[in-house]
Structures are given as C-alpha cells and as structure tokens.
Amino acid sequence: MTPFTTLTAIAAPLIRDNIDTDAIIPSREMKSVGKTGLADGLFAGWRYTAMGSRDPDPGFVLNDPHYAKARILLAGANVGCGSSREHAAWALAEYGFRAIVAVSFNPIFRGNCVRNGIVPVEIDANGIEADGPITIDLPRQILTTTSGREMPFAIDAEAKAMLIGGLDAIDLTLTRADEIARFREQDRARRPWVYF
Amino acid sequence: MTPRTAFEKIWSDHLVADLGDGTGLLLVDRVLLHERTGGVALNSLAEAGRKVVAPAQVFATMDHVVDTRPGRTDATLMPTGTQFIAATRAAARAAGLTLFDLGDPRQGIVHVISPELAIVLPGLTLVCPDSHTCSQGALGALAWGIGSSEAEHALATNTIRVRKPKTMRITVNGRLGLGVTAKDLALHLLERFGSVGAKGHVVEYAGEAVRALDVEARLTLCNMATEFSAFSAFIAADQIVFDYLQGRTYAPAGVEWDRAVADWRGLTTDEGAVFDAELAIHAADVAPMVSWGTSPQQAVPLGRPVPDHAAVAARDAREAYDRALGYMGLTPGQAIEGLAIDAAFIGSCTNSRLSDLRRAAAILQGQRVADGVRAICVPGSTAVKAAAEAEGLDRVFRDAGFEWRESGCSMCFFAGGESFGPQERVISSTNRNFESRQGPGTRTHLASPETVAASAIAGHIADPRGMAGA
Numbered sequence: 001m002t003p004f005t006t007l008t009a010i011a012a013p014l015i016r017d018n019i020d021t022d023a024i025i026p027s028r029e030m031k032s033v034g035k036t037g038l039a040d041g042l043f044a045g046w047r048y049t050a051m052g053s054r055d056p057d058p059g060f061v062l063n064d065p066h067y068a069k070a071r072i073l074l075a076g077a078n079v080g081c082g083s084s085r086e087h088a089a090w091a092l093a094e095y096g097f098r099a100i101v102a103v104s105f106n107p108i109f110r111g112n113c114v115r116n117g118i119v120p121v122e123i124d125a126n127g128i129e130a131d132g133p134i135t136i137d138l139p140r141q142i143l144t145t146t147s148g149r150e151m152p153f154a155i156d157a158e159a160k161a162m163l164i165g166g167l168d169a170i171d172l173t174l175t176r177a178d179e180i181a182r183f184r185e186q187d188r189a190r191r192p193w194v195y196f
Numbered sequence: 197m198t199p200r201t202a203f204e205k206i207w208s209d210h211l212v213a214d215l216g217d218g219t220g221l222l223l224v225d226r227v228l229l230h231e232r233t234g235g236v237a238l239n240s241l242a243e244a245g246r247k248v249v250a251p252a253q254v255f256a257t258m259d260h261v262v263d264t265r266p267g268r269t270d271a272t273l274m275p276t277g278t279q280f281i282a283a284t285r286a287a288a289r290a291a292g293l294t295l296f297d298l299g300d301p302r303q304g305i306v307h308v309i310s311p312e313l314a315i316v317l318p319g320l321t322l323v324c325p326d327s328h329t330c331s332q333g334a335l336g337a338l339a340w341g342i343g344s345s346e347a348e349h350a351l352a353t354n355t356i357r358v359r360k361p362k363t364m365r366i367t368v369n370g371r372l373g374l375g376v377t378a379k380d381l382a383l384h385l386l387e388r389f390g391s392v393g394a395k396g397h398v399v400e401y402a403g404e405a406v407r408a409l410d411v412e413a414r415l416t417l418c419n420m421a422t423e424f425s426a427f428s429a430f431i432a433a434d435q436i437v438f439d440y441l442q443g444r445t446y447a448p449a450g451v452e453w454d455r456a457v458a459d460w461r462g463l464t465t466d467e468g469a470v471f472d473a474e475l476a477i478h479a480a481d482v483a484p485m486v487s488w489g490t491s492p493q494q495a496v497p498l499g500r501p502v503p504d505h506a507a508v509a510a511r512d513a514r515e516a517y518d519r520a521l522g523y524m525g526l527t528p529g530q531a532i533e534g535l536a537i538d539a540a541f542i543g544s545c546t547n548s549r550l551s552d553l554r555r556a557a558a559i560l561q562g563q564r565v566a567d568g569v570r571a572i573c574v575p576g577s578t579a580v581k582a583a584a585e586a587e588g589l590d591r592v593f594r595d596a597g598f599e600w601r602e603s604g605c606s607m608c609f610f611a612g613g614e615s616f617g618p619q620e621r622v623i624s625s626t627n628r629n630f631e632s633r634q635g636p637g638t639r640t641h642l643a644s645p646e647t648v649a650a651s652a653i654a655g656h657i658a659d660p661r662g663m664a665g666a
Contacts, residue, residue: 032276083609193455194225196253
C-alpha cells in the first residue's frame with residue numbers, strides 16, 4: 001500500500017447521496033478473480049453511453065477534461081453503500097483516486113478505502129469549490145480548499161496510522177501471533193463447542 | 197457490576213487486545229466465503245505466502261455467480277463466472293476449508309445455509325466478505341460484513357482489527373398486524389430513520405414484536421441492517437433460537453450442548469444497561485411496504501402514493517429525489533399500488549427461506565400469474581428447495597406460472613449474468629432497489645414475498661391482505 005501524507009490535486013465533484021458500490025464498479029465489470037483490471041469499469045454505468053459500451057458520456061464528470069487529473073472524489077452522504085465488494089476501492093485506486101471527500105461513508109467501504117490507500121475525509125463536500133486543486137494534509141487532518149479555507153476532519157487513529165505508514169495490517173497483527181494463540185487456547189477451554 | 201449490553205459481553209469475550217483509540221483486536225470464530233469475493237481473498241493470501249490459520253473454522257459456498265436455471269453446471273451466463281467458481285474451488289481445497297460446492301445438498305446462499313447448518317451460533321464472532329452478513333446476528337451472534345483484505349486478515353491471523361461500534365437499541369412495542377412481516381418492519385424502519393439511520397452503531401432489536409418473530413423472520417429483519425448503515429444487527433438468543441439450532445449439523449451435542457446453552461442464556465442485555473442511542477416504534481404503525489425509489493429508504497406503505505419531496509426532504513436531497521423518480525418513471529402523488537409490473541422475483545438472502553416460500557405459496561395456491569408477467573422463484577438453499585419440493589410448494593409455484601430454480605443469489609443482482617430488461621418494472625423480495633441492480637435500467641420495487649406473490653397474480657403492485665391464503 002502506498003503511504004499517504006499530503007496530496008494536492010483536482011477534485012471531481014460527484015455530489016450525490018447513496019452512491020452504491022454497484023455504481024462504483026458494476027458487477028459485470030468484475031471480470032477476473034483478482035484486484036486489477038478494474039479502472040476501466042469504474043462508474044461504467046454512468047461513465048459510458050450504454051451498457052457494455054466504452055463511448056464516454058460527455059455529461060459525466062470524469063469525462064470532463066477539466067477533471068482528467070482528478071485524484072480526489074467529492075461525494076454526498078453514505079458513499080459506498082451496498083455490496084461489500086472491495087473491487088470498488090480497487091477500481092478507484094487503480095483509476096488514481098487517493099482520497100474521497102464525502103458527507104458520510106458506508107462503514108465497510110470506508111474500511112476498504114483505508115486498506116487500499118484511499119483517505120476517507122468525512123466533511124460536507126458541498127462547500128468545496130471544485131475548479132482548482134485542493135490539499136489534503138492527513139497528519140494535520142486538514143483539507144485546504146482552492147481559496148485557502150482550512151477545513152479540519154476527523155479520522156480514527158488506526159486508519160490514520162495505516163494510511164501514513166502504508167502498513168499491512170496482517171503483518172502488524174502477526175507480531176501478536178503468540179498472544180492470539182494463548183487467547184485462543186484459553187477460549188477453547190471456556191467455549192469448547194466453538195471449535196471443530 | 198455495571199450492567200452491560202449483550203454486544204458488550206460478546207465484544208469483551210473476544211477481545212484479544214485493546215489496540216487503543218477504540219480499536220480492538222477481536223478473535224474471529226467463523227469466516228465464511230463465497231466465490232465472488234472469497235476466491236480473490238484466498239488467492240491473494242496464498243500469493244503472499246500466508247496460510248489459513250484455522251481452516252476448520254472456515255466455510256465456503258458457491259452462491260453469487262452460479263447459474264440458477266435447472267440442470268446447471270459450472271457454466272454461467274456471466275462471461276467469466278466460471279473462473280470465479282473454479283478459482284474458489286481450487287483455493288478452498290488447497291487451504292483445507294469446508295466447501296459447499298455445486299451439487300452438494302448443503303449448498304446455498306451463505307446467509308441462508310449458515311443458520312441452517314448451525315455454523316452460526318449465539319455469542320460467536322462471524323465475518324464474511326458480504327454486506328448482508330449482519331443477517332446472522334438474528335441468532336445472537338456478532339456477525340458483520342467485511343472487505344476482501346479484512347477477510348485475508350481474518351484467515352491469516354484468526355482475528356480482526358475493528359473499531360468498536362456504538363450501540364443502538366430499536367424497540368418494537370406491541371405486535372405486528374396480520375399480513376405484516378419482518379420485511380415490512382425493515383422497510384418501515386428504513387423509511388422512518390433513513391439509510392444512514394444506524395451509522396456507526398451495532399443495532400440490538402428488542403421488544404415484544406421482535407421476540408415474537410421466528411428465527412427466519414429475525415434473519416430477514418437483521419438482513420437489511422446494512423441498508424441502514426449499521427455496523428451490524430443483533431437479537432439476543434432465546435429459547436426460539438435454541439430450539440431452532442438443536443440437532444443441526446454443526447451444533448454442539450450432548451453435554452456440550454447443555455454447556456453452550458447455559459453460556460448463551462447469559463448473552464442478553466442486562467437490566468439498566470445503557471445504549472448510545474435508543475429508538476422505539478409501535479408495531480401497530482407498520483403496514484405492508486413497497487419501495488418507490490432507488491434507495492431502500494424510499495419506501496411507502498402499500499396504498500400510499502409516491503410522496504411529495506416536502507414529505508421526504510429531511511432525508512432525500514432534491515436532486516436524489518428527482519433522480520430516483522426519473523429513474524423509476526414515476527411522478528409525485530402517483531399511486532404505487534396498481535402500477536403494472538413486468539416481472540416478479542422471490543429469492544435472495546432476505547426472503548428465500550422455507551417460511552417465505554410457504555407464505556407466498558399460500559397466496560399463489562390455485563392462482564395464475566397475470567399474462568405478460570415473468571415470475572421467478574429461487575430458493576435460498578438446496579435444502580430449502582428440497583424441503584419445499586417435499587411439501588409440494590414447487591408444484592404450487594409452477595402451476596401458478598413461476599419458474600422454479602436452483603438455489604443462489606440469482607437475480608437479486610445480475611452477477612450470474614442474467615438480468616431483467618431496461619425500464620422493466622420488477623416487484624422483488626430482495627434487499628436493494630439501486631439503479632441497475634437487477635439489470636441495466638431495471639426498476640426494482642422491494643416488498644415482502646406475499647406482496648410479490650399477490651402482485652404477480654394481479655399483474656400490478658397489489659396488497660396481499662385479503663387475498664386467499666394471506
């Protein structure tokens with residue numbers, strides 16, 4: 001996972017509520033048993049003119065040349081609701097998004113973002129001008145708009161540490177393997193019916 | 197001792213380490229996988245040179261992309277679907293997991309078979325890379341949906357790193373009316389409190405109406421907590437749950453059963469325990485519901501028209517409201533009941549269990565699906581299908597003009613490659629009415645199985661109350 005500290009980039013406004021993971025990566029675009037090859041299918045139902053087509057719909061924000069280099073996505077409430085498919089985060093990351101600014105995040109999607117180096121910034125994206133670059137400073141937890149307005153945001157310490165360090169959570173947890181094994185043995189004595 | 201919620205008891209029983217800032221390292225008792233997201237997790241784990249640390253606690257099934265038409269093989273209508281099936285099968289075997297493959301009598305939708313086989317038990321932590329894992333909280337377990345990376349973590353470490361959710365109790369006082377089901381209750385709560393109504397919380401459903409639900413209805417109620425943005429949902433296990441589980445395949449037996457039940461009886465919320473949030477409703481206020489829009493919160497009682505924006509402005513921004521109406525081809529004030537339908541679908545992890553099929557069949561008995569309506573029933577598991585056939589329900593569905601399928605997620609979404617058509621209006625017992633969920637441009641109306649059955653007969657969205665058998 002690529003570490004994240006600060007990023008200054010164009011932000012693409014897709015300020016809708018309840019953008020679901022089927023919309024982010026439609027089921028038919030999840031073509032192989034892997035985490036790659038998904039960027040082309042990102043928002044396929046909205047981005048292209050017809051099902052299965054690859055003709056860009058000029059009305060969709062990502063097809064606007066102004067947002068060609070967008071690395072930040074602005075969204076409304078409850079972004080990433082629906083299916084738990086991590087393909088949504090993989091597709092966004094592969095396309096190049098490193099942060100999503102939204103009113104609120106679906107919990108599973110939020111976790112998937114963090115595990116793939118995408119910073120979930122929970123503030124109202126409506127107040128952000130999308131014509132120039134904005135800056136996300138993760139260590140300071142501040143978003144700075146094009147006009148220089150500073151907007152603080154909250155993020156839990158675990159997510160922040162993982163994003164800044166580019167940490168693999170499995171490696172981190174495996175440093176406690178002995179502790180886990182001891183806990184499990186005690187638990188097995190207490191709840192033998194749980195174990196096969 | 198300070199009174200505790202049932203959730204807090206399960207949390208502390210599984211807390212291997214406090215990682216600080218509200219994050220815990222929790223022991224995971226069960227990992228469930230399916231071929232849509234499980235194969236990639238297993239492959240990625242193997243590629244990283246990591247092992248599944250407790251394979252006996254891991255179960256995999258084939259449900260998402262499998263074909264559900266009779267006589268199925270590994271082939272699916274989804275162009276690359278077979279690869280998902282083959283890869284998951286190979287990876288599950290290599291890792292030594294229990295796999296419920298195509299053709300296995302234990303196969304089915306993950307959240308249908310897990311209770312059926314007693315893989316889920318009260319007090320367990322259970323995770324699955326599938327958002328509807330919260331269904332299984334109905335058995336008194338802490339069960340929640342995760343991503344593929346988190347599934348890899350659970351497989352490799354036997355634990356999960358998780359931020360402790362806040363607690364919310366939703367008390368449903370009184371009893372649900374005749375013909376009002378757990379599905380209607382779930383849609384009522386979504387309509388009332390919105391799609392982010394439980395954000396950041398684990399919801400405990402309580403109250404007389406909830407206690408009165410059987411296990412299958414509880415599964416339906418908890419199923420839709422993910423549409424509510426909940427971390428998960430939970431109903432404290434009681435005698436109804438114990439009676440349901442006893443004797444099932446993976447349930448403890450003998451002395452171990454007695455020990456387990458004694459433990460489970462303690463996993464209830466103590467008198468005086470404090471929740472971070474409390475909501476209460478009267479069951480008598482719940483009516484059969486149907487969704488009109490493209491979010492499950494966009495629902496109304498049958499008989500009510502599409503609401504004006506003013507009535508839903510607290511939840512739906514003008515743009516979201518207009519967009520939903522445009523997509524669904526509706527106008528404010530238009531009647532929902534009576535809307536002509538093109539198709540009717542009974543299936544999915546929400547409403548495809550034996551009791552769901554029985555209630556729908558009671559309405560379909562001796563009736564015919566209206567001309568021009570395509571009607572499909574997909575049992576939630578191979579066992580549900582077999583049980584339904586043993587009591588002749590398949591005959592009722594077929595005689596009424598329904599297609600009778602093999603078990604799987606099927607057209608709840610179109611991962612199997614099959615879909616309804618653009619602008620087709622579908623009444624569906626599933627959980628999501630998102631844009632293009634059941635097919636590109638397809639218009640989905642969520643409802644209970646009985647409302648789906650009644651509508652299929654009428655050829656338009658219809659109230660099941662008062663119909664024969666309802």
